[in-house]
Amino acid sequence: MTSYIIRRLLMLVPVLFGVSIFIFLMMRVVPGDVAQTILGTDATPQALEALRNQFGLNESYFKQYVNWVGGVLTGDFGESMRNGREVLPEIVNRFKLTFELTILAAIISWIISIPLGVLAAVKRNSATDLTIRTISLFGVSIPNFAFATVLLLILALYFNYSPPIGYVSFFADPLKNLEIMFLPSLVLGMTMAAAVMRMTRSSVLEVLRQDFVRTVRAKGAKERITIFNHALRNALIPILTIIGMQIGTLLGGAVIIEQIFSLPGLGQYVLTGITQRDLTVVQGSVLFISFVFVMINLIVDILYAYLDPRINYK
Known part of the structure; x- marks a missing residue:
C-alpha cells in the first residue's frame, strides 16, 4: 500500500504539469488585452505599458510560464492583478x-x-x-x-x-x-x-x-x-x-x-x-x-x- 501511495503521489507531478500548461495557454488565447480589461478603456498607453511590464505580459509565453511555475514551486502563486493581494493565502482562506x-x-x-x-x-x-x-x-x-x-x-x-x-x-x-x-x-x-x-x-x-x-x-x-x-x-x-x-x-x-x-x-x-x-x-x-x-x-x-x-x- 505504501509503495502504491508513493507512486500515486509521484503521478501528481505530470498531472499538475499538464494542468498548469493547459490553464496557462487557455488564459492567453482568450481574445482581448488583459491590461486594457483591468485598467479600462480610458487608460493611457503609458499606464497600459506599465501594467504589462509589472506582470511580465510583454515577455514571451515561455518565460511567463517558467516564472509562474518557478514561483509556484516555492509557494508563491503570485499576486492578484486587480488588488495586489497574494493569491495563495486568498485561495486557502476561501x-x-x-x-x-x-x-x-x-x-x-x-x-x-x-x-x-x-x-x-x-x-x-x-x-x-x-x-x-x-x-x-x-x-x-x-x-x-x-x-x-x-x-x-x-x-x-x-x-x-x-x-x-x-x-x-x-x-x-x-x-x-x-x-x-x-x-x-x-x-x-x-x-x-x-x-x-x-x-x-x-x-x-x-x-x-x-x-x-x-x-x-x-x-x-x-x-x-x-x-x-x-x-x-x-x-x-x-x-x-x-x-x-x-x-x-x-x-x-x-x-x-x-x-x-x-x-x-x-x-x-x-x-x-x-x-x-x-x-x-x-x-x-x-x-x-x-x-x-x-x-x-x-x-x-x-x-x-x-x-x-x-x-x-x-
Missing part, C-alpha cells in the same frame, strides 16, 4: 468556506441517500421503490441552481424569509455560521443525494442477488444484519466512487451556489478571476483545485482496499 460547505452537503446527502437507496433495493418494484426512484430522478434532472432559486423564492414569498448575507466563521459564531451555511448545504446535499441514491439502489440490488447473501440468510441472520453488515458493505465501492467524484467537484468550488447565496468561497473567487481576466488568480486557483481533486481520488482508492480486502495494491 477554501475553508468551500470545504465546510462540501462537508455539510456530503453529510446531508449521505443521511438521505444511503438509507433510501437501501430501502428501495430491499422493497424492489414496490410503491416505496417507485416513489424513491421518482424522487431521485427529479433530483438528478433539476440543476442545483434552479433548485436553489425556487427554494429562495418560496421562502421569500410564503415565509417572508431571506438567508443572511456574508459569512461568519464557525469558530467565531457557530450558530450564525450554521444559519448561513444550512440552505446552500441543503441544496447541494439534496442534489448530491439523488445520484448517490440511484447508485446505492442498483449496487445493493446487485449484491443481494449473490450467493453469499443467500448463505447468510440461510444461516438465520437477521435481515437488518444481512443488509447492513454484509450487502451494503460489499456494495459500497461504486457508491464510494460517485461520492468521491462529487466531493472532489464541490471542493473545487460550487460556483453557482456560492454566487446565489453570496458566499465568498473558492468557486466565487475563480469566477470573479475569470470575468476580470485576473490571470494569476485563475491559474493558481485551477492548479490548487486540480491538486485537491487528485488527492480526493487517492483517498477513495485507499478506501477501496479497506472496504474490500480482495483489492491489493502492489
Whole structure:
C-alpha cells in the first residue's frame, strides 16, 4: 500500500504539469488585452505599458510560464492583478468556506441517500421503490441552481424569509455560521443525494442477488444484519466512487451556489478571476483545485482496499 501511495503521489507531478500548461495557454488565447480589461478603456498607453511590464505580459509565453511555475514551486502563486493581494493565502482562506460547505452537503446527502437507496433495493418494484426512484430522478434532472432559486423564492414569498448575507466563521459564531451555511448545504446535499441514491439502489440490488447473501440468510441472520453488515458493505465501492467524484467537484468550488447565496468561497473567487481576466488568480486557483481533486481520488482508492480486502495494491 505504501509503495502504491508513493507512486500515486509521484503521478501528481505530470498531472499538475499538464494542468498548469493547459490553464496557462487557455488564459492567453482568450481574445482581448488583459491590461486594457483591468485598467479600462480610458487608460493611457503609458499606464497600459506599465501594467504589462509589472506582470511580465510583454515577455514571451515561455518565460511567463517558467516564472509562474518557478514561483509556484516555492509557494508563491503570485499576486492578484486587480488588488495586489497574494493569491495563495486568498485561495486557502476561501477554501475553508468551500470545504465546510462540501462537508455539510456530503453529510446531508449521505443521511438521505444511503438509507433510501437501501430501502428501495430491499422493497424492489414496490410503491416505496417507485416513489424513491421518482424522487431521485427529479433530483438528478433539476440543476442545483434552479433548485436553489425556487427554494429562495418560496421562502421569500410564503415565509417572508431571506438567508443572511456574508459569512461568519464557525469558530467565531457557530450558530450564525450554521444559519448561513444550512440552505446552500441543503441544496447541494439534496442534489448530491439523488445520484448517490440511484447508485446505492442498483449496487445493493446487485449484491443481494449473490450467493453469499443467500448463505447468510440461510444461516438465520437477521435481515437488518444481512443488509447492513454484509450487502451494503460489499456494495459500497461504486457508491464510494460517485461520492468521491462529487466531493472532489464541490471542493473545487460550487460556483453557482456560492454566487446565489453570496458566499465568498473558492468557486466565487475563480469566477470573479475569470470575468476580470485576473490571470494569476485563475491559474493558481485551477492548479490548487486540480491538486485537491487528485488527492480526493487517492483517498477513495485507499478506501477501496479497506472496504474490500480482495483489492491489493502492489
